[in-house]
Amino acid sequence: MTASPAAAALTTRAQEVSPRIVDDILTLVRQETSSYDLPGLATGLDLLRELTVQRLGRPDHEHRYPGGECGDTLTLTYAGTGTGTGTGAGHVLLVGHYDTVWPTGTLAGWEQPGASEDGRERLGGPGIFDMKTGLAQGIWALKLARESGAPLPTVTFLFNGDEEIGSLSSRPVIEETAQKADVTLVLEPTAHGAVKTARKGTGIFQVTATGVEAHAGLAPQDGASAITALSEFVVAAAKVAAPDRGTTINTGLFRGGSAINVVAGQATAGVDIRVSSEAEQARVDEELDAIKVSDPRVRIDIDHAWNRPPMTLNAASAPLLALAREVAREQGRDSLPDTAVGGASDANFVAALGLPVLCGMGAVGDGAHAQGEFIYPDTVPAQTALVAGVLVRLTRPLRG
Structure with missing residues (x-):
């Protein structure tokens, strides 16, 4: 032209x-x-x-x-x-x-x-x-x-x-x-x-698991592992993703525990979430909140930090x-x-x-x-x- x-x-x-x-x-x-x-x-x-x-x-x-x-x-x-x-x-x-x-x-x-x-x-x-x-x-x-x-x-x-x-x-x-x-x-x-x-909207979620510390050799039954529970959460969170709807979920950071011979009392994960619509944003919030872990002694707290709207x-x-x-x-x-x-x-x-x-x-x-x-x-x-x-x-x- x-x-x-x-x-x-x-x-x-x-x-x-x-x-x-x-x-x-x-x-x-x-x-x-x-x-x-x-x-x-x-x-x-x-x-x-x-x-x-x-x-x-x-x-x-x-x-x-x-x-x-x-x-x-x-x-x-x-x-x-x-x-x-x-x-x-x-x-x-x-x-x-x-x-x-x-x-x-x-x-x-x-x-x-x-x-x-x-x-x-x-x-x-x-x-x-x-x-x-x-x-x-x-x-x-x-x-x-x-x-x-x-x-x-x-x-x-x-x-x-x-x-x-x-x-x-x-x-x-x-x-x-x-x-x-x-x-x-x-x-x-x-x-x-x-x-x-x-552009997709973004969420930068911090997920914290709070368990019960115990000696890993002397009394493991007294402990409730935050790492194990948070691992369960991360696997379940990945299933909330819906790529066909433009929703992806990636756990990019995972930290926890205080020593190798201690049942972990705390663990945290950083989760990156991308959504194409506000409806998906609401669905992700609801389904992440509904995730249960196998040990009821571990508390899961989710900071729903939606950083940018779609x-x-x-x-x-x-x-x-x-x-x-x-x-x-x-x-x-x-x-x-x-x-x-x-x-x-x-x-x-x-x-x-x-x-x-x-x-x-x-x-x-x-x-x-x-x-x-x-x-x-x-x-x-x-x-x-x-x-x-x-x-x-x-x-x-x-x-x-």
């Missing part, structure tokens, strides 16, 4: 500055920002702010929200240049997390992936795909949109440092900021080029998807597919509020949370131009 002149100019400019965007991506990757390394997160956020100011100038408004035991959240707002009164120019929220799943020190041993089987260049690094490429592309998207001379909406960047551990501190900031904006774009990586319009393509988001596809066509793309994925993101919070949101506007690559994590640098111009083109089209609010 042939691109329109204005869209072609935007794409051409993105191609011209692509090496600089990639440099910024690698600058962010070289600063490790493990979700659990508070000093590293603080340095990483300072670097991200500095990079944003270098490319866009000082924001019209900024606020840093302390994260406590999590990384801080930073909002930077750049006033729009559209017509109208008040927020008539439209207000777009760009969300991206700067924390990664990788422990500090991972970078030193990271090996570059080399070219793909079809000869395409790939770049790797901890967090490069999920999601430091999206951060750099978002910053440059606003820069390119400004350079185009088109009227622009107000744009707020929200950078949070705790997404990979559930956005425990940043969730209220995300929800409050999204409600003040007209549209939210989440700069998470694409699904092989597709935007993400549906995300679907709500009525408010459908017009935003249509707009993004129109922009993609104007820029010469044959299509802009959308898809549902099993992972959750901060877009889940926004969608649950009934607000317009698109996720997966960032990197094209693969290997999130894996040592082979990589991006295709040849896709950086098109992805940056896509976000820039959407910003230009959002001069007026998508919703009233």
